[in-house]
Amino acid sequence: MSALDHLPILVVLIPLLTAVICPLFQNGRTAWKLALGAAWSSFAIACMLLHQVLNSGTVRYQLGGWEPPWGIEYRIDVLGGFVLLIVTSIAALVLSYARRSVEDEIRPGRISFFYAAFLLAFSGLAGITVTGDAFNLFVFLEISSLSSYALISAGRDRRSLNAAFQYLIMGSIGATFILIGIGFLYMMTGTLNMDDLAVRLPEVADTRTVRAGFAFLTVGFGLKLALFPLHLWLPNAYAYAPSVVTAFLAATATKVAVYALLRFLLGIFGVGFSLMSMPFDMILIGLGLAGILSASLVAVFQQNVKRMLAYSSVAQIGYIALGIGLASHTGISAAVMHLFNHALMKGALFMSLGAVAYRVGAMHISDFAGLGRRMPFTMAAIAIAGLSLIGIPGTAGFISKWFLVLGTLEQGWWPLAVLILLGSFLALIYVGRILEAAYFGTPKENSAVREAPLSMLIPIWILVIANVYFGLNTELTVGLATQATTDLFEALP
Amino acid sequence: MYNYFLAVFLMMAGFYVVIAQGNLVKKVIGLGMFQTSVFILYISIGKVNGGQAPILTEGVTSYSNPLPHVLMLTAIVVGVATTAVGLALVIRIHEAYGSVEEHDIQQRDNAEDALLEGEL
Numbered sequence: 001m002s003a004l005d006h007l008p009i010l011v012v013l014i015p016l017l018t019a020v021i022c023p024l025f026q027n028g029r030t031a032w033k034l035a036l037g038a039a040w041s042s043f044a045i046a047c048m049l050l051h052q053v054l055n056s057g058t059v060r061y062q063l064g065g066w067e068p069p070w071g072i073e074y075r076i077d078v079l080g081g082f083v084l085l086i087v088t089s090i091a092a093l094v095l096s097y098a099r100r101s102v103e104d105e106i107r108p109g110r111i112s113f114f115y116a117a118f119l120l121a122f123s124g125l126a127g128i129t130v131t132g133d134a135f136n137l138f139v140f141l142e143i144s145s146l147s148s149y150a151l152i153s154a155g156r157d158r159r160s161l162n163a164a165f166q167y168l169i170m171g172s173i174g175a176t177f178i179l180i181g182i183g184f185l186y187m188m189t190g191t192l193n194m195d196d197l198a199v200r201l202p203e204v205a206d207t208r209t210v211r212a213g214f215a216f217l218t219v220g221f222g223l224k225l226a227l228f229p230l231h232l233w234l235p236n237a238y239a240y241a242p243s244v245v246t247a248f249l250a251a252t253a254t255k256v257a258v259y260a261l262l263r264f265l266l267g268i269f270g271v272g273f274s275l276m277s278m279p280f281d282m283i284l285i286g287l288g289l290a291g292i293l294s295a296s297l298v299a300v301f302q303q304n305v306k307r308m309l310a311y312s313s314v315a316q317i318g319y320i321a322l323g324i325g326l327a328s329h330t331g332i333s334a335a336v337m338h339l340f341n342h343a344l345m346k347g348a349l350f351m352s353l354g355a356v357a358y359r360v361g362a363m364h365i366s367d368f369a370g371l372g373r374r375m376p377f378t379m380a381a382i383a384i385a386g387l388s389l390i391g392i393p394g395t396a397g398f399i400s401k402w403f404l405v406l407g408t409l410e411q412g413w414w415p416l417a418v419l420i421l422l423g424s425f426l427a428l429i430y431v432g433r434i435l436e437a438a439y440f441g442t443p444k445e446n447s448a449v450r451e452a453p454l455s456m457l458i459p460i461w462i463l464v465i466a467n468v469y470f471g472l473n474t475e476l477t478v479g480l481a482t483q484a485t486t487d488l489f490e491a492l493p
Numbered sequence: 494m495y496n497y498f499l500a501v502f503l504m505m506a507g508f509y510v511v512i513a514q515g516n517l518v519k520k521v522i523g524l525g526m527f528q529t530s531v532f533i534l535y536i537s538i539g540k541v542n543g544g545q546a547p548i549l550t551e552g553v554t555s556y557s558n559p560l561p562h563v564l565m566l567t568a569i570v571v572g573v574a575t576t577a578v579g580l581a582l583v584i585r586i587h588e589a590y591g592s593v594e595e596h597d598i599q600q601r602d603n604a605e606d607a608l609l610e611g612e613l
Contacts, residue, residue: 138568139567139571142571142575146571146575146578149578150578153585158586158589158590161582162586165517165579165582165583168575168578168579169511169520169524169579172528172575173524176528176531179531179568183531183534
């Protein structure tokens with residue numbers, strides 16, 4: 001076997017091993033270079049994998065040469081490859097941006113450990129997308145969660161500690177629920193391989209054990225992806241974590257949880273069971289709408305800008321849940337597209353906020369007054385990414401919302417479409433508040449705030465340009481998302 | 494069969510402790526109980542009536558399923574790591590706030606907020 005055959009494991013292994021090496025270097029700069037190298041090589045591998053999947057179908061890899069279903073199998077299909085691409089690209093960009101922000105926010109002696117934890121979280125998230133084994137998924141989930149608790153607690157504000165603890169409690173409960181759910185499935189089928197589970201489940205689907213397992217799994221993933229009303233850990237965790245961590249987690253962690261939910265709902269249980277014979281579609285639509293409207297409303301009244309955008313993340317998860325709940329091809333494609341687009345816009349927004357934190361040092365909305373003139377490039381980035389968040393035509397956010405509205409109209413549920421637009425309107429208000437302060441507010445006197453350094457601006461602007469590019473050229477995202485959805489539907493018996 | 498009831502009892506007791514206790518250390522303990530109950534659940538799954546330990550010995554034909562047990566080894570490691578991170582956070586919280594009671598921490602944060610609002 002050549003090295004090319006080992007790509008599915010390498011994408012996880014490279015960051016995992018680099019994470020072990022990082023703390024050996026006292027010098028934070030060296031650790032950063034190592035982490036950066038690991039992230040970019042993972043990104044390159046993810047591109048190659050996605051290319052391979054598109055050309056020659058699902059990539060399978062047997063861990064240690066043990067044949068499935070006995071051994072652990074890594075399996076990458078279009079959906080997995082797509083989400084893997086999101087995770088690795090965001091990690092690579094965030095790490096390119098991270099150096100100055102981390103030197104500013106983390107104590108010097110801790111920087112190597114910070115990068116180690118970052119890489120662990122990254123390898124866990126990448127692992128979830130490539131694995132084809134239910135228990136392996138749980139292990140990767142815990143690797144990423146445990147390291148993200150540590151990352152969040154590294155924030156400067158002491159509240160970050162409490163936020164991390166809350167997240168730890170809720171996240172562990174969620175993960176344990178997932179473990180119970182997997183246990184129930186194993187009880188009925190005797191297998192942990194996802195393909196095998198999908199084959200054997202229909203025979204026993206009509207039992208209480210499988211239904212209980214389904215319930216545990218959905219609640220567990222609901223906690224992880226911050227589905228309303230299980231989102232309570234998210235706003236504080238994102239608001240008080242270091243800027244780099246917020247940008248990375250906001251753009252990837254919840255996305256990967258959505259991927260895992262999709263994998264179980266559609267790949268293992270099948271649409272027929274999870275969204276039709278169980279009333280989960282209606283639950284998802286209801287909770288999604290409640291999430292969109294309530295979280296957007298709360299966001300409008302936030303004074304801390306980072307917290308405002310954290311609530312907006314809860315709302316965006318609502319859109320994704322709504323798309324899945326539609327249970328149609330268009331709806332689920334819209335959800336998959338929104339995964340990608342939301343990662344682009346929230347990555348750009350939180351990275352820009354990190355640049356503001358670097359120059360200004362505070363996140364209150366009044367601190368943004370007049371920044372439009374002092375930091376023109378950062379604020380322009382916030383403006384464009386904000387427009388994408390609202391869903392203005394010509395930006396990436398518009399595409400996924402368009403498909404979502406199409407999905408609701410397809411089923412004749414036009415009141416839903418109206419409510420989705422209402423959510424966009426609320427987004428307009430809270431993004432508008434930031435921009436109003438930045439462009440029309442009077443700057444505080446004697447402040448010597450300058451534009452953010454280039455090393456931060458370039459990664460931010462790559463994401464901003466991606467926001468516009470994928471708003472105009474929709475071939476890649478729409479094509480991949482529809483193909484991923486088609487695969488999910490076709491794989492079903 | 495009774496061990497399933499035991500697992501459910503432990504699970505609910507642990508869950509209750511996590512929700513009802515305001516003391517962060519007790520919350521971590523409750524979380525530990527909650528996770529341990531799942532270990533018992535899994536280990537019960539693997540048991541085969543009359544089955545022996547899965548080691549090749551002469552005269553033994555019925556074995557318990559070792560796979561759930563092995564899975565639980567991993568889950569125990571995860572549980573230990575969770576408890577360790579949780580307790581480490583509690584220590585840091587105690588250093589920063591001087592208390593491990595949720596109520597006190599909330600009050601101190603609120604007081605800080607009120608102070609900030611006053612300044613603005």
